[in-house]
Amino acid sequence: MTARVVSWLDERLGLTSIYNLVFDRKVPKVNWWFTLGSASLFLFIMQGVTGVFLSVYYVPDPSKAYDSIQYIMTGVTFGWLIRGIHHWGATLMVIFVFIHMLRTFFMGAYKFPREITWLTGVILLLATLGMGFTGYLLPWNQRAYWATTVGTAIAGTAPVIGDFILRVLRGGNDLSAVTLARFFSVHIWFLPVVIIGLISVHMYLIIRLGISSVPKEEEG
Amino acid sequence: MADSHQVQRRDFVNIVLVGIGSVIGLIIGIPAIAYLLSPAVKVQKEEAWIPLGPLDAYPLDDPKLFSYTRTKINGWEKTVNSYGAYVWRYGEGESEIKVYSNRCTHLSCRVTWTEETNIYFCPCHDGRFNKEGEVVAGPPPEPLFEFETMVEEGVLSIKHLEV
Numbered sequence: 281m282t283a284r285v286v287s288w289l290d291e292r293l294g295l296t297s298i299y300n301l302v303f304d305r306k307v308p309k310v311n312w313w314f315t316l317g318s319a320s321l322f323l324f325i326m327q328g329v330t331g332v333f334l335s336v337y338y339v340p341d342p343s344k345a346y347d348s349i350q351y352i353m354t355g356v357t358f359g360w361l362i363r364g365i366h367h368w369g370a371t372l373m374v375i376f377v378f379i380h381m382l383r384t385f386f387m388g389a390y391k392f393p394r395e396i397t398w399l400t401g402v403i404l405l406l407a408t409l410g411m412g413f414t415g416y417l418l419p420w421n422q423r424a425y426w427a428t429t430v431g432t433a434i435a436g437t438a439p440v441i442g443d444f445i446l447r448v449l450r451g452g453n454d455l456s457a458v459t460l461a462r463f464f465s466v467h468i469w470f471l472p473v474v475i476i477g478l479i480s481v482h483m484y485l486i487i488r489l490g491i492s493s494v495p496k497e498e499e500g
Numbered sequence: 501m502a503d504s505h506q507v508q509r510r511d512f513v514n515i516v517l518v519g520i521g522s523v524i525g526l527i528i529g530i531p532a533i534a535y536l537l538s539p540a541v542k543v544q545k546e547e548a549w550i551p552l553g554p555l556d557a558y559p560l561d562d563p564k565l566f567s568y569t570r571t572k573i574n575g576w577e578k579t580v581n582s583y584g585a586y587v588w589r590y591g592e593g594e595s596e597i598k599v600y601s602n603r604c605t606h607l608s609c610r611v612t613w614t615e616e617t618n619i620y621f622c623p624c625h626d627g628r629f630n631k632e633g634e635v636v637a638g639p640p641p642e643p644l645f646e647f648e649t650m651v652e653e654g655v656l657s658i659k660h661l662e663v
Contacts, residue, residue: 326528329528329532333532333535333536336535336536337575337576339576344576344577347576347577348575348576350576351575351576355538355575356535356538356539357531357534357535357537357538357541358531358532358534358535358538359535359538361531361535362531362532362535365528
């Protein structure tokens with residue numbers, strides 16, 4: 281029965297060919313360093329799922345943000361778990377994406393024909409850091425407030441346009457409700473859309489070009 | 501080729517993947533459902549005696565509305581709900597009193613006492629209750645909720661129940 285349903289669907293959707301293309305690709309003999317991309321993707325999906333769940337109770341307003349997170353942590357069943365995964369997942373994702381970049385760099389995997397994979401990866405790393413920066417403000421506690429004060433002030437030290445950048449980031453001169461709202465929006469809409477788009481390109485290129493092999497040791 | 505009874509490397513990897521994936525899915529999935537349903541499951545039952553003031557202040561045989569609010573904490577803020585009770589003294593005695601909720605038993609609109617017709621009228625779906633709170637016309641399935649009352653030292657109180 282199951283087999284018949286699967287073959288009925290497969291005939292119409294071409295699932296097997298997608299599966300073969302995506303998962304049954306021929307790969308060179310590689311090592312554990314080559315799993316960092318998949319790990320990053322997995323973490324991103326986890327962040328997406330737990331983030332969607334957090335948005336059920338979180339309120340991006342200075343008078344409510346802190347209390348709504350206290351409610352998630354103490355009032356909601358398993359709220360501590362969902363937020364905990366999102367919190368630690370964020371740290372892990374930055375680490376994994378960064379080591380993934382190092383591995384690509386040191387193994388020379390960015391070279392022809394994979395330059396565009398590398399470029400999208402660079403933007404993905406920056407977007408991941410952006411997610412970390414914007415997400416850090418959302419708890420609206422002392423650490424969040426001052427980290428963002430300093431973080432945006434750092435951007436403000438850029439020559440000539442620094443002051444303008446600072447005001448764009450904060451939505452005015454002060455760290456305010458406007459800042460919290462725009463950081464929230466960037467955190468849950470702008471950056472996720474950018475990341476999903478770039479991951480799509482990144483993965484299309486991996487499937488199209490295949491992955492690089494482990495570089496051989498040079499002689500002499 | 502390998503014996504067909506042996507588990508192939510490929511099958512083994514698939515089984516392990518599906519197994520680990522299911523475990524992760526369950527570890528996340530079950531708490532996730534509990535997380536979403538949590539506020540619906542934690543029902544705050546409330547009952548309290550609300551003083552409505554001196555009994556003498558209420559006229560005889562003329563239902564008067566007393567409005568009061570109750571505050572409780574929902575999530576990250578205080579929710580203030582308004583309630584209304586119609587006090588009807590049908591006699592001089594301290595026990596000759598009935599207090600009805602102004603909440604229509606159909607879909608919770610608020611009913612209004614209209615003296616001309618001697619009817620509690622619900623404007624939403626034309627529900628009508630008589631002075632005793634019984635349904636006279638319209639869709640309400642039950643009579644108006646009647647509060648438990650208490651008169652102590654001339655002060656009337658009702659037992660508020662979260663319905």
